[in-house]
Amino acid sequence: MLSERHIEVFVTCSFPGQTNPARYARSALRLWLNYLRAEGWVAPPVVAANAGSQSRADELLRRYAHHLRTDCGLAEKSLLVYLPFVRDFLAEQATQIEADAPDALDAPTIRRFLLKHARNRSSEYCRLLAISLRSLCRFLFLHGDAQLDLSRGVPSVRRWRQAGIPVFLTPAEVERILATPNRSSSRGRRDYAILLLLARLGLRASEIVGLELDDLHWRTGEMILHGKGRIRQRLPLLADVGEAIATYLRQDRGSCTSRRVFLREKAPCGGLTGPASIGHVVRLAFARAGIKPASRGAAHLMRHSLATRMVRHGASLSQIAEVLRHRSENSSAIYAKVSCEALRGVARPWPVAGDAR
DSSP states (O other): OOOHHHHHHHHHHHSTTOHHHHHHHHHHHHHHHHHHHHTTSSOOOOOOTTOOSOOHHHHHHHHHHHIIIIISOOOHHHHHHHHHHHHHHHHHTHHHHHTTOTTTTSHHHHHHHHHHHTTTOOHHHHHHHHHHHHHHHHHHHHTTSOSSOGGGGSOOOOOOTTOSOOOOOOHHHHHHHHTOSOTTSHHHHHHHHHHHHHHHHOOOHHHHHTOBGGGEETTTTEEEEEOGGGOEEEEEOOHHHHHHHHHHIIIIIOOOSOOBSSBOSSSSOOBOOOHHHHHHHHHHHHHHHTOOOSSSOHHHHHHHHHHHHHHHTTOOHHHHHHHHTOSSGGGGGGGGGGOHHHHHHHOOOOOOTTOOO
């Protein structure tokens, strides 16, 4: 019978000496195994008689995940960022944790782990690793598993905030992308509604995936978004966006037990699998429009383009923050760089030789 042992054997043989690919393959296969068990095609795991209790490392990980969900209010997608880093750290220290060694969770051990796993990695990977370790340290201190708050002992990763200029699409390119879906087909009508939500309202991919039928208030012309930090926000349902969604719901969505607005085109019937599915829709539209984006994050590029268009039409940063639902106006400050005419008016002239006084 298929079990975790078969997964470990497969991963070990398929990814010898490759830590990162092995980790992702192991996670994907475990999700697949859980699905097979939920459907009744594979028997549940057999628990040995002497395996009634979890190891201390596993118990710490379980409590930490509960802390992130309940105390911090993080969404499940945020847990997918934190938990893999913490799981790897606790796995490396499992022997010392079981033995209750005093140096199992001290500052030098945490720093060595970070420096070891940050080698030859991108700055974003290192930043997320450091954030996860700091979060774990605060959890251990708050729940009495550590006598000191070791979060300040985790080295910081230098990254220059707002160092670049946001990549965006011109209004003409956005209209070309919106014209690409074949609106005579069910998939085309679905994709057109998704693209309009991105282009007209600047929604995040996760917000589109999580949109449910009960979130659409047709009489008041509003929609409810489930944003970051489990915050519910109201947003106006623009006429063309509402018409596109209504057309998809009437003609193509059909009946399904799922309450999600946008469903998969292929069986089994249900909501879209995640934000990556929205990115796939946008990348296909880019390819059809003959546009090659100069950055990753195809769906987020539409959000940047909306903010850029607002800046160039005279919108203030506070207005942009309100439309894009930023918690702080500092998140919108980067869009000031795309207002070239306004920046040209405050730029000081370049010094010329012999002009000094």
